[in-house]
Amino acid sequence: MFLGHFAVGLAAKKVAPKTSLATLLASAEFVDMLWPVFLLSGTEHVRIAPGATAVTPLDLYDYPLSHSLLTGAAWAAGLALAYFALRRYRRGAWVVGACVLSHWVLDAVSHRPDMPLYPGGRTYVGLGLWNSVAATVAVEFGLFVAGVALYARSTAARDRMGQFAFWSLASVLAVLYVASLVGPPPPDVRTLALVSMAGWLLIPWAWWADSHREPTGS
Numbered sequence: 241m242f243l244g245h246f247a248v249g250l251a252a253k254k255v256a257p258k259t260s261l262a263t264l265l266a267s268a269e270f271v272d273m274l275w276p277v278f279l280l281s282g283t284e285h286v287r288i289a290p291g292a293t294a295v296t297p298l299d300l301y302d303y304p305l306s307h308s309l310l311t312g313a314a315w316a317a318g319l320a321l322a323y324f325a326l327r328r329y330r331r332g333a334w335v336v337g338a339c340v341l342s343h344w345v346l347d348a349v350s351h352r353p354d355m356p357l358y359p360g361g362r363t364y365v366g367l368g369l370w371n372s373v374a375a376t377v378a379v380e381f382g383l384f385v386a387g388v389a390l391y392a393r394s395t396a397a398r399d400r401m402g403q404f405a406f407w408s409l410a411s412v413l414a415v416l417y418v419a420s421l422v423g424p425p426p427p428d429v430r431t432l433a434l435v436s437m438a439g440w441l442l443i444p445w446a447w448w449a450d451s452h453r454e455p456t457g458s
């Protein structure tokens with residue numbers, strides 16, 4: 241899943257208004273931000289296999305550290321504790337943890353059964369939303385529009401930059417997603433990992449947008 245994770249981070253602002261959107265998006269996307277690092281270091285593996293599912297050309301056969309339920313829960317606890325240590329905002333820490341863990345749940349809905357429960361385990365979970373392009377696009381955009389609407393309602397722009405930075409971020413996310421659907425499969429795993437790492441730039445962009453907006457309390 242792609243847009244759905246960002247939707248969770250956007251919606252979470254309503255629950256934890258004092259937490260930056262950058263932190264919330266980084267939490268919801270956390271394990272996908274780790275994944276390219278694990279690919280490049282040879283810790284996790286993927287095959288480029290067009291047709292693996294209708295939506296993705298990736299055979300995600302080995303990613304137990306980033307995408308198992310157990311490590312997902314551990315990343316969630318670790319990030320929540322780190323956030324609490326830094327910010328002393330209890331509600332924000334719970335929301336950060338929930339965002340990290342939500343990644344596994346949304347991926348388990350999308351992927352074919354390739355998501356391990358724990359590293360080394362033989363049980364794989366996946367409901368296979370990705371077997372249908374139409375259903376995937378409907379769910380991804382449905383969640384995304386809801387997330388954008390919730391964030392836009394629970395914050396107000398302090399200045400023109402607060403409008404521009406947020407709406408440009410939302411537009412770029414939608415365009416990136418469509419490009420990933422209609423574009424060619426990545427030429428090799430290294431390119432795939434480097435392109436995935438470029439996604440980290442969305443986090444400072446979210447920080448920029450969020451710092452020009454303020455919670456409305458609604």
Ligand SMILES: [Zn+2]
Nearest residue numbers: 241271272347
């Ligand atoms: Zn993922």
